[in-house]
Amino acid sequence: MIGLGTAINIGLIIAGSLCGLAFGRFMKENLKQTLMMVSGIIVLLLGMSGAMQYMLVIVNGTIQTTGPMLMIISMVAGAVIGELIDLNRWITVFGDWVKAKGTTLGADDGIGIAAALAVLTDENIEILRDSCIELRDVAMIDLLSSTGMRVGELVKMNRDDIDFQERQCV
16 A cells, blocks of 8 residues: 555654653653654664665675665755755744744643754753853853854864964864
8 A cells, every 4th residue: 555654654653742742741851862862863774774775785696786876866965955945944933833832822841842843042042051050061052052063063172173362163
């Protein structure tokens, strides 16, 4: 039956979301973060395995590549199209809309907040800054929020990478 896999996928996503809403408030924050990371890794691996199953094929006892260019072209095309239509901005707008809908319905911890994207507002950043104990932590929050730098880039950064006179990272 055509589309059965998609229907099952949608059903399982909805079921998982409902379970998260029902039982999420009983979980510690660390467990929630770990489950989100594991979910992301699983989705990444499933996507890669779907693409890889047609890329490497055993023919007459030898491994042959059949379509690596399809994956490369698809990823490049997706990145270009995403940038051309400013997909990140549209996702942010959608997340803000979902968050507003959730809070206007009185569901502070409901689906509106659960589905909202992790986009930090100025207020969120101030809350993060206020919760910092060390000045170093405030500096890291400010650097990440003002530059858009990834945490991995910050971790690899050394004092020599900062030009204090020009106020820039090299």
